Amino acid sequence: MKERKVPAWVSAPLVLGAAGLLAWLERRRPLRRAVEPKPRREARNLAVAAVGAVALGVTEKPLAEALTSLVGRRRWGLLKVLRLPAWVEVALAVVLLDYTLYLWHVLTHRVPFLWRFHLVHHVDLDLDASTALRFHFAELVVSAPFRAAQILVIGVSPLAFSVWQTLLMLSILFHHSNARLPAELERRLNRLVVTPRMHGIHHSGVKEETDSNWSSGLTVWDWLHGTLRLDVPQSEITIGVPAYRDARELGLAEILRMPFAEERPAWQLPGEDFKAVNHRDTEARL
Numbered sequence: 390m391k392e393r394k395v396p397a398w399v400s401a402p403l404v405l406g407a408a409g410l411l412a413w414l415e416r417r418r419p420l421r422r423a424v425e426p427k428p429r430r431e432a433r434n435l436a437v438a439a440v441g442a443v444a445l446g447v448t449e450k451p452l453a454e455a456l457t458s459l460v461g462r463r464r465w466g467l468l469k470v471l472r473l474p475a476w477v478e479v480a481l482a483v484v485l486l487d488y489t490l491y492l493w494h495v496l497t498h499r500v501p502f503l504w505r506f507h508l509v510h511h512v513d514l515d516l517d518a519s520t521a522l523r524f525h526f527a528e529l530v531v532s533a534p535f536r537a538a539q540i541l542v543i544g545v546s547p548l549a550f551s552v553w554q555t556l557l558m559l560s561i562l563f564h565h566s567n568a569r570l571p572a573e574l575e576r577r578l579n580r581l582v583v584t585p586r587m588h589g590i591h592h593s594g595v596k597e598e599t600d601s602n603w604s605s606g607l608t609v610w611d612w613l614h615g616t617l618r619l620d621v622p623q624s625e626i627t628i629g630v631p632a633y634r635d636a637r638e639l640g641l642a643e644i645l646r647m648p649f650a651e652e653r654p655a656w657q658l659p660g661e662d663f664k665a666v667n668h669r670d671t672e673a674r675l
């Protein structure tokens with residue numbers, strides 16, 4: 390039986406169109422000043438993404454296909470037990486996948502073994518739509534069992550999974566982008582979804598700012614957990630991780646090796662033995 394999914398002729402133009410529009414906006418109206426030359430960074434991030442796509446193709450993709458199909462046939466998981474109308478089930482699955490991804494994102498920061506891999510995403514010295522695709526292949530591999538658990542516990546059908554994947558891709562391209570939207574528009578948008586200024590705070594080199602804004606789609610999860618922060622102006626943010634600020638150490642080979650190399654105390658500037666960059670010295674202002 391052919392399973393219903395979002396067809397590639399719908400998702401591919403949507404994602405490519407969004408990426409193209411954001412790339413155009415980033416060049417016309419950048420939000421933050423770039424540290425590294427953009428073409429070099431984009432090429433590096435796309436190379437990391439290509440390796441990641443291969444890793445996904447041999448781990449998460451076959452696993453998710455098998456499990457979503459099993460969930461559909463055997464009616465496993467929370468949503469299948471409830472026997473909801475199809476569209477309600479898809480909508481709830483997307484919301485619950487979004488929430489559990491929030492929890493996973495917190496774990497990638499809190500669990501040292503996972504942070505080793507997620508660090509590669511955070512050491513980018515600039516933040517733009519290409520950063521959205523820059524995940525170390527090993528992070529994608531170690532997240533596959535969590536994805537399997539999400540599908541089985543929530544009861545995610547192939548259609549719901551493909552809807553979520555498409556929306557998630559659009560969302561992460563958008564909120565990692567370096568596009569300067571009118572502040573008022575962004576204020577309205579981030580009552581509902583994660584926006585570029587909001588996610589910029591999560592990529593700050595100040596630890597207490599990175600420890601906020603973990604949502605990947607809906608903002609409500611940060612709001613419910615008290616981890617929402619909107620009070621740091623982008624002009625005051627240094628993107629990246631303090632211990633990894635030398636661009637010469639952040640080439641493609643170096644970042645692919647990073648999770649397997651000796652780890653540095655991430656929030657400490659090199660050469661500074663005592664002062665961890667946990668707080669801003671200046672008073673927080675709106």
Ligand SMILES: [Zn+2]
Nearest residue numbers: 494498507591
């Ligand atoms: Zn993160």
